[in-house]
Amino acid sequence: MRNVYSWHLGQSVLFVSLFAAFSGSAAWAKDVVVKIGHIAPLSGPQAHYGKDNESGARLAIEDLNKMKIQLEGGTAKFELVAEDDAADPKTGAIVAQKLCDMKVNGIVGHLNSGTTIPASRIYYDCGIPQITPSATTPKVTKQGFESVFRVIAHDGVLGVALAKYAADEMKAKRVVVIDDRTGYGQPLADIFTNQLQAKGVKVLERHYTNDKATDFAAILTSVKRVNPDLIFYGGMDAQAGPMLRQMKQLGIKATLIGGDGICTAELMRLGGDNVGSNVLCAEGGMALSKMPGGPAFEKRYKTQFKRDIQVYAPFVYDAVMTMGMAMKNAKSADPKKYLPKLKDIRHEGVIGTIAFDNAGDVLNAPVTLNSYNAQGKFPVKVVN
Incomplete structure (x- = not known):
């Protein structure tokens, strides 16, 4: 009987040990x-x-x-x-x-x-x-x-970089600024405008739209009258694409410049063949x-x-x-x-x-x- 008891005891100890080990492993693997x-x-x-x-x-x-x-x-x-x-x-x-x-x-x-x-x-x-x-x-x-x-x-960096490039390398003299009045577009346009004016470049007009707009005829008709060489747009590509199409229709030859909101692959679909060297945009970070x-x-x-x-x-x-x-x-x-x-x-x-x-x-x-x-x-x- 002693051998049988010892065998059962050993089996019980082994079972408890295996269960404990399995439980610990399961707990860690949870x-x-x-x-x-x-x-x-x-x-x-x-x-x-x-x-x-x-x-x-x-x-x-x-x-x-x-x-x-x-x-x-x-x-x-x-x-x-x-x-x-x-x-x-x-x-x-x-x-x-x-x-x-x-x-x-x-x-x-x-x-x-x-x-x-x-x-x-x-x-x-x-x-x-x-x-x-x-x-x-x-x-x-x-x-x-x-x-x-x-x-x-952030836009403090992007706006300054765009303004410096516009003034120093594009030699822009006549600039119009448009923004979508969002928490993104308006501050970016403000930073760009302030930096540009600090460099002695005149902003001829400032216009506002919204981030749902697609018709810019009224704004662009006014813009055409002042004949800018550069238009800054603070906003997203959903507006910049149609804006580029309408600029061409009105015969506006200015370069469109903006931040990362217009710096997308989708801009080419939205703007069609009106998107090319007439667009300059800035994005935070390196190019992909x-x-x-x-x-x-x-x-x-x-x-x-x-x-x-x-x-x-x-x-x-x-x-x-x-x-x-x-x-x-x-x-x-x-x-x-x-x-x-x-x-x-x-x-x-x-x-x-x-x-x-x-x-x-x-x-x-x-x-x-x-x-x-x-x-x-x-x-x-x-x-x-």
Whole structure:
């Protein structure tokens, strides 16, 4: 009986040991769901930007999940929570509160400055870190919110670069400024105007439209009378494309110049054969072909989504990856625990090295000035 008892005892000990080992392994292998909110216009005239941004985010989520990042409690399983703000500030605020109520772990977005500014207050109040890949108005990071970051050059840099180029290299003398009165277009136009006037170049007229307009006949008829050699437009490509068509119809031969909002592949479709060397635009960062990871990212993007990158997809990808790396460094997706790591991050991304200054702006962001030819957008000059 003693041998039988010993055998049963040994089997019991072995079973308990195996169960404990299995349980410990299972506990470590347990998925820890990490939700990253992404917000952009997925409907309306700016939907091509939003879908482009979301695609960049999805590529990053794929890569983070391949890394099997270990957080407290188990292996991180990253999920993208994509929302549509229709480029509308009120909708953006509603979506922001929704994501707060869902207790997402981080936010990448919004796309537009006008939606980012009111939403950033909501995220700050509920303690969720936010990285915008494309909201460029300086105000975004000047609100004193320690949880707000940006991975692209802001309009203070873009507007100055455009004004200097217009005055010093284009030798512009007669300039008209138009903007869409949004949180993006109007501040960019203000910065450009102030810098241009400081360089002694006269702004003949200032006109205003909105981000839903497609008919610019009244504005352009007035513009034609003053015969400018340059028209600055603060706004997006959904307006710049039709504007270029109508400029040609009215015989206006001025160069159209603007920020990253018009610096897209879509501009050529919207403006047709009216888009060429008569367009100059600035984007924060290097041209895609010059980014450290740009060519490889572009190839992967086109293979997966069967379309061209607009502007911001690589910035969105890097924003999501940067947030993920901060969580990895903190071994936690708890905003309170990974926020300090985000402030001190140094991540080698597609667009280059990502590190933030005390305000949350990316350090050493270059500006690329671009024009167009039959093959598409191409870089003219890089301003550091």
